[in-house]
Amino acid sequence: MKRLLIIQLFLCVSLLVDAQIYQFRGPNRDGKFPETGLLKAWPEAGPELLLEVEGIGKGYSSVISNGEYLYVSGMIDTLDYLTCIDFEGNKKWQVAYGESWKKSFPETRSTPTIEDDRIYIISGIGELVCLNTETGEISWKVNVDRDYEAEWHIWGVSESPLIVGDKVICTPGGQETSVVAFDKMTGDEIWKTPSVGGQRSYASSTLYENNGEQYVLAVTATNLIALDPETGAVKMTYQYYNNEKWSDQPGLIWTNVPLYKGNEIFLSMGYDYPAKMLRINNDASGFEEVYTDTIFDNHHHGLIELDGYIYGSNWENNRKGNWLCKNWETGEIVYDETWNTKGALVYADGLFYIYEEQRGNVALVEPDPAGFKVISSFRVEKGSGPHWAHPYLFDGKLFLRHGDVLMVYNLKG
Secondary structure: OHHHHHHHHHHHHHHHHHOOEEOOOOOOOOOEEOOOOOOOOOOOOOOEEEEEEEOOOEEOOOOEEOOOOEEEEEEEOOEEEEEEEOOOOOEEEEEEEEEOOOOOOOOEOOOOEEEOOEEEEEOOOOEEEEEEOOOOOEEEEEEHHHHOOOOOOOOOOOOOOEEEOOEEEEOOOOOOOOOEEEEOOOOOEEEEOOOOOOOEOOOOOEEEEEOOEEEEEEEEOOEEEEEOOOOOOEEEEEEOOOOOOOOOOOOOOOOOOOEEEOOEEEEOOOOOOOEEEEEEOOOOOOEEEEEEEOOOOOOOOOOEEEOOEEEEEOOOEOOEOOEEEEEOOOOOEEEEEOOOOOEEEEEEOOEEEEEEOOOOEEEEEEOOOOOOEEEEEEEOOOOOOOOOOOOEEEOOEEEEEEOOEEEEEEOOO
16 A cells, blocks of 8 residues: 555656646747757748637737647637637637736737646736636636735736746735745645835746756846745845836836846846846855846847847837847847847747737748848738737647737648
């Protein structure tokens, strides 16, 4: 009997360790997807369109797939809905999970996070919800922003939940707390941090490891926070916002997941606000500034570090931006080129996938510090509004979303 219990415990631990998480911007939230064997060029009209589905609701959140179904959030009337779709295009279920943000740009922004038979998402007013992937039944719900007195900027909630071990992590900001961890199975609070200051940001947290220590990197509208995922203890903070640009606002319009490499972390946003390269100091008690970048101010489209270079787009105004590459170590901008306008960027199998925000041009681009090299491109014609949803890749497929329409493309020919 004792041996049987040990074997069962080992199997449970193995399942917990091996559980795959499907989430915003890939397995590590760094824009890199582990797909292989993908097309190195596309036909003139683009890769084969496998599926197109309308009626998902308005939104800028990404489509996520676990290989069995597609999941996407969208605003219908005044509620946020999560829709489950099979690969034949049938809607298996569509469930209202919370209230939408009803003010400026009310469309959904939170991308679902999937682990095993559970899917986690945050509504436009900060309701953290756990649903069953097969049925859409709500297992539990916590109104994080109400219960923890979050403070909002003008566009509500964009965060995608982060799963770490037995916890799901949310970042309401405000004066009561900055980051809260809940039991992922029950929704019970496990820990909450003291407030480091700042409203709720628009960025999602990520998991980071340095010198064998694991941290959650979270942000409020003003501060970067590195905290212990087990206890919630705040280990390091850095005040990114210092009232230089928006003296009439309590925080930054901060949307990007912090980008990290080794013991360094790059912070960037748009609106001509200076980007910062930080380094963890020798005793891991705080951050040191390495350099300031006044050119590479990425808006809300994500950055990628690859082979010692940072790739992405910058902000010139709300409708315009260029494509840039810079040396991670020195901060030197090695190219600054025009292609349509700024947009989202992800990476897989040696190539970049770019989705520009104004006209919906999608491009396959070679990662090369020598210049911006477009291999193939096509244009998304369906849907409405800005093309702000980040692409997602899984099982040899490219998942795109434009407003009320989702599209799935075959990347393996």
